Structure formats: C-alpha cells, structure tokens
Amino acid sequence: MAARDAEVAVVGLGAWGSSALWRLAERGVDVVGIEQFAPGHELGSSHGGSRMFRTACLEHPGLVPLARRSRELWLELERASGVRLFEPTGxxxxxxxxxxxxxxxxxxxxxxxxxxxxxxxxxxxxxxxxxxxxxxxxxxxxxxDAGLVRPEAAIRAAVSAAAARGARVLAHTWVSEVDAGGDDVVVRTPARDLRVGQVVLTAGPWLSALVPGLPLxxxxxxxxxxxxxxxxxxxxxxxxxxxxxxxxxxxxxxxxxxxxxxxxxxxxxxxxxxxxxxxxxxxxxxxxxxxxxxxxxxxxxxxxxxxxxxxxxxxxxxxxxxxxTPDRQFVLGRPRGDRRLVVAGGCSGHGFKHATGIGEVLADLVCGRDPAVDVGFAHPDRFA
Ligand SMILES: Cc1cc2nc3c(=O)[nH]c(=O)nc-3n(C[C@H](O)[C@H](O)[C@H](O)COP(=O)(O)OP(=O)(O)OC[C@H]3O[C@@H](n4cnc5c(N)ncnc54)[C@H](O)[C@@H]3O)c2cc1C
Missing domain, CATH: 3.30.9.10 (D-Amino Acid Oxidase, subunit A, domain 2)
Structure with missing residues (x-):
C-alpha cells in the first residue's frame, strides 16, 4: 500500500475546520488542513468582524453544553494566540x-x-x-456570559496554533474530490492527490459538493x-x-x-x-x-x-x-458509521459560537473517543 501523506486531512479551514485542525494538532495527530482560499478570508460563512456568542441557546437544548465548552476554548485560544478574540459584552x-x-x-x-x-x-x-x-x-x-467573537482573527489564530503544534496547512488549494472507496482516503487537489487515513469535511456552504446525499x-x-x-x-x-x-x-x-x-x-x-x-x-x-x-x-x-x-x-x-438543513440543526458525525469520514456542516446560521467546541468533538470522533459533549441530535444519519 502507498505511504500516507498524513493520518488526517481537514478539508475547509473556516470556523469549524480551523478549530478541528487546532484540536487535532493539540493531541499530536499527524494532520494536514486544506483551504481553497487564505484562512480568515471573506468569501464563506465566517467574516464581517463579529459573531454573537450565547450560552442560553434557543435553537436546541443540546447546544448549551457545547456553547459552555466553546466559551472555555475561545478563551484558551485567546491565551494561546495572544490575540483578543472574545469580547464579553453580554x-x-x-x-x-x-x-x-x-x-x-x-x-x-x-x-x-x-x-x-x-x-x-x-x-x-x-x-x-x-x-x-x-x-x-x-x-x-x-x-x-454572552459576547462577541472576532471570526477572521479567530480562524487565523486557530490555524496558527495548529501549525505551531505541527499541523501542515495547504492554503489556496481546492479539493475537487474526496475518494473514500479504498482502504485509504484519496483527497484530490489540482497539484496532486493526498492519501490519508481519515478526512474531516468542514467545507461550509461548499460541503454538499463533497458529500452528496445530505440535505444541505x-x-x-x-x-x-x-x-x-x-x-x-x-x-x-x-x-x-x-x-x-x-x-x-x-x-x-x-x-x-x-x-x-x-x-x-x-x-x-x-x-x-x-x-x-x-x-x-x-x-x-x-x-x-x-x-x-x-x-x-x-x-x-x-x-x-x-x-x-x-x-x-x-x-x-x-x-x-x-x-x-431542513431542521435548522447541524450535521456532525460519521455518515453511516464510515470509519474514514467525519462530516461537519449545516451551520444553519447559528454555528460560529460553537466552532471551538465542535472542533473538539471532531477531534474526539477522529480519535475514536466518545465526544465530551453529546452531539447525537446532530447526527447526519437522521436524514437517511
Ligand atoms: C451574516 C451572518 C451572521 C451570522 N451570525 C452568527 C452569530 O452571530 N453567531 C453564530 O454563532 N453564528 C452566526 N452565523 C453563522 C456562522 O457564521 C456559521 O455557522 C459559521 O461561520 C460556519 O462555519 P463553517 O466552518 O461551517 O463554514 P466556513 O467558515 O465558510 O468554512 C468553510 C471553509 O471551507 C473552505 N472550502 C470549502 N470547500 C472547499 C474545497 N472543496 N476545498 C478547499 N476548501 C474548501 C471554504 O473556503 C471555507 O473557508 C452567521 C452567519 C452569517 C452568514
């Protein structure tokens, strides 16, 4: 079997992917992050200078523990980066x-x-x-406990923190296909194919092109x-x-x-x-x-x-x-239990605040652990 280029690839380094890259690198996982633009860009879901953070999430009760953990991690990322990311305005x-x-x-x-x-x-x-x-x-x-997070700065901070822990970052690299048909996953980019053990797909509004079949x-x-x-x-x-x-x-x-x-x-x-x-x-x-x-x-x-x-x-x-998504909830997990793919998308307009907590959940899933926060309500198979 050909050698792997990395154990894990994270495709899409926006809010959720940059956090996943950071949490995976923190655990010493051999990970590469791939982003079509430069991290912190203004062309996806995560720009405009600010995002509201709330703990009392009206969208689903299961989001409260995720928001609590995310708040801790926003502050941890702020300390790690030395950049002011969270403004505790209430x-x-x-x-x-x-x-x-x-x-x-x-x-x-x-x-x-x-x-x-x-x-x-x-x-x-x-x-x-x-x-x-x-x-x-x-x-x-x-x-x-509510506040505002700076999205562009937060994404750059997470990518930098991940790189400082050994993650590799391929910016300005479009992933045209993710082929999970063999033992390894092949991630196709214009320059070359990358062979990895698992892929985390955090492609935001572009996700449906990579994972057909989800109602996004x-x-x-x-x-x-x-x-x-x-x-x-x-x-x-x-x-x-x-x-x-x-x-x-x-x-x-x-x-x-x-x-x-x-x-x-x-x-x-x-x-x-x-x-x-x-x-x-x-x-x-x-x-x-x-x-x-x-x-x-x-x-x-x-x-x-x-x-x-x-x-x-x-x-x-x-x-x-x-x-x-049809129920306005996220899609987080392994579709049909696939051991090589983790998908995270369907933010439905309320996902930035949870980015760091979601990054940690994705790292848990990749590492084969039960997520510290229960996100079963967001499983992709609920649409099957
Ligand atoms: C106007 C507005 C206001 C909002 N306000 C709030 C708020 O106050 N609070 C809140 O919690 N949420 C809010 N949200 C929602 C929040 O911003 C999103 O939930 C969050 O940004 C989603 O992040 P993401 O990582 O899924 O997507 P993105 O940040 O868009 O990341 C996806 C990344 O994948 C990359 N990518 C995609 N396809 C490929 C490919 N094939 N190859 C390589 N790279 C690829 C993209 O370039 C992008 O960088 C708001 C959203 C909008 C639009």
Whole structure:
C-alpha cells in the first residue's frame, strides 16, 4: 500500500475546520488542513468582524453544553494566540414574552440553571436607549456570559496554533474530490492527490459538493451596517450589546453597537431574520457577491419604527453564506458509521459560537473517543 501523506486531512479551514485542525494538532495527530482560499478570508460563512456568542441557546437544548465548552476554548485560544478574540459584552434576547426568542432562551437557561435576568419594557428602554421604541409588553433576557467573537482573527489564530503544534496547512488549494472507496482516503487537489487515513469535511456552504446525499442548502445572506444619524451614545457596543429582537410578526432584527474593533468604525451592524424568506438558495461556487437594494430594503423599512436614529440605507454591506438543513440543526458525525469520514456542516446560521467546541468533538470522533459533549441530535444519519 502507498505511504500516507498524513493520518488526517481537514478539508475547509473556516470556523469549524480551523478549530478541528487546532484540536487535532493539540493531541499530536499527524494532520494536514486544506483551504481553497487564505484562512480568515471573506468569501464563506465566517467574516464581517463579529459573531454573537450565547450560552442560553434557543435553537436546541443540546447546544448549551457545547456553547459552555466553546466559551472555555475561545478563551484558551485567546491565551494561546495572544490575540483578543472574545469580547464579553453580554447580550440581550428581546421580544414578546411568549415569542420563540424569549421563551426559547428562558427554557435553555432554566434547564441548565444559567444565570440570566429578565428586563421589563421600561428597563430595556431606559438601559438600552437604541431600543426605546420597544413595543409595550416586550421584554429582554440578559445573559452576562454572552459576547462577541472576532471570526477572521479567530480562524487565523486557530490555524496558527495548529501549525505551531505541527499541523501542515495547504492554503489556496481546492479539493475537487474526496475518494473514500479504498482502504485509504484519496483527497484530490489540482497539484496532486493526498492519501490519508481519515478526512474531516468542514467545507461550509461548499460541503454538499463533497458529500452528496445530505440535505444541505447554501443560502446567500447579506450583512449590513448603518451609521447613526444623530447622537452616537446609544449605539456603542456597551449601550447596544449584541441582541436578537423578535418583532410581533415573528421576524427578528439582530445586531450590535459600535466599538472594540468589532467591524467598521462608527457603524452599527444589523441584519434581518425572516425565516429565510428574503434569502436565496445558491450554488456556493457561483454566488452573486454584489449587494443591491433588494438585499436590505426589508430591514431598512423596519428600522425607523424599531431602532430609530440610523441612516435610511446601509453605509456598508457584504455577502455571507450559511448552510441550511431542513431542521435548522447541524450535521456532525460519521455518515453511516464510515470509519474514514467525519462530516461537519449545516451551520444553519447559528454555528460560529460553537466552532471551538465542535472542533473538539471532531477531534474526539477522529480519535475514536466518545465526544465530551453529546452531539447525537446532530447526527447526519437522521436524514437517511
Ligand atoms: C451574516 C451572518 C451572521 C451570522 N451570525 C452568527 C452569530 O452571530 N453567531 C453564530 O454563532 N453564528 C452566526 N452565523 C453563522 C456562522 O457564521 C456559521 O455557522 C459559521 O461561520 C460556519 O462555519 P463553517 O466552518 O461551517 O463554514 P466556513 O467558515 O465558510 O468554512 C468553510 C471553509 O471551507 C473552505 N472550502 C470549502 N470547500 C472547499 C474545497 N472543496 N476545498 C478547499 N476548501 C474548501 C471554504 O473556503 C471555507 O473557508 C452567521 C452567519 C452569517 C452568514
């Protein structure tokens, strides 16, 4: 049998792959990471200066232990790299008391006894003046452990930490195919084929091209920034910490204020979650990266009533992608028990915060250990 080029290849060094590379290298595994662009690029799911971190995850109760472990690992990566990655700003989950944002957050907090406070309408308006137009009766759940992570810096830090522990990194290298038909896995790149024992596929919105058969959709999702038109004090990240605010019609505005190098200077980051109505399913290799009025007009129409004091149109915009599954949960594990393949994708728009914890779970799976955090709810075979 031909000699292996490495024991493990990680294909795709975005949020999840860079963390997997780091956790594998930490264990002394002979690992190579392969990335089509330069790590920390702006062409996938993990750019735009900031990502909200929350422990009280409303998306699934099983995510709380993963978020807790991820928080510890973000701080460990910060110490290892000497780069500030996590900003402990706290966060607000806002909306009608019986809406999915507030109810889901409180359910997760109760189940895991997480320390959160509930702010009534008056307190939200007084303590966070950017939300002064909050409708009567709407409340906020404040989580002090929430914060913001710097995605581009975090990916670079994880790749550097992995390289310092002996991982090899092939940047600007496109993987055209992963052939797991023989005893070893052959990873095909334009320059040469690599023979490895196992492959971790963390290709984000490009994953379905490498693992056909999984119900993954790449979805184009523009991000926007708006400039305050008057007093800027209400729009600092301290006054306007990261939030998700559910509206009466079920849509949600998310974002955070300005500061600490978390994006463009003086601009407030905002987005709209509308159940996927305004975002198109795309082919990740051919996504339209230009931004037009249709990308932000629904959000801009809502802002004067919901978060007044910002420009009528965004001062900046960028195109990002998420990878959606039918149940909006991740896909983590070995499809059909395959001993050579581990897949990790389907972030469904809430996966960055968990990247370090997922990296550790992937390293556990590669090393044949039961993951320290149970991710059975995200097994790829649930779609079989
Ligand atoms: C606008 C927006 C806001 C978001 N906000 C939040 C938030 O506040 N909190 C949160 O937790 N999550 C958030 N998310 C979701 C989060 O960003 C994603 O869950 C996370 O970035 C997914 O990371 P990934 O590693 O799966 O994908 P990526 O980071 O895109 O990584 C995939 C990598 O694989 C590489 N690749 C793909 N195919 C190949 C190939 N064939 N060969 C070589 N390389 C390949 C790509 O170039 C890329 O680098 C948001 C997403 C968006 C778009």
């Amino acid at each position: 966060g607000l989950l806002i909306g009608p008391p019986d809406g999915h944002v507030v109810e889901g957050t409180l359910a997760a907090a109760r189940r895991f006894d997480l320390p959160v406070d509930v702010l009534d309408t008056g307190r939200v308006r007084a303590e966070h003046p950017a939300h002064h137009a909050l409708p009567d009766g709407h409340v906020a759940v404040r989580e002090d 959709e790449a979805v184009r999702m523009p991000t926007t920034w708006f400039r305050p038109t008057g007093d800027t004090a209400a729009f600092t990240v301290e006054a306007l910490p990261p939030f998700i605010r559910e509206l009466d019609d079920g849509r949600a505005i998310w974002g955070h204020g300005v500061g600490a190098g978390l994006g463009p200077d003086g601009e407030v980051k905002l987005g709209l979650e509308d159940g996927g109505r305004t975002f198109a399913v795309v082919d990740a290799r051919a996504v339209d990266r230009s931004v037009g009025e249709g990308d932000w007009s629904a959000l801009a129409e809502l802002l004067p009533g919901a978060v007044p004091g910002l420009g009528a149109a965004p001062s900046r915009a960028a195109v990002c992608m998420i990878t959606r």
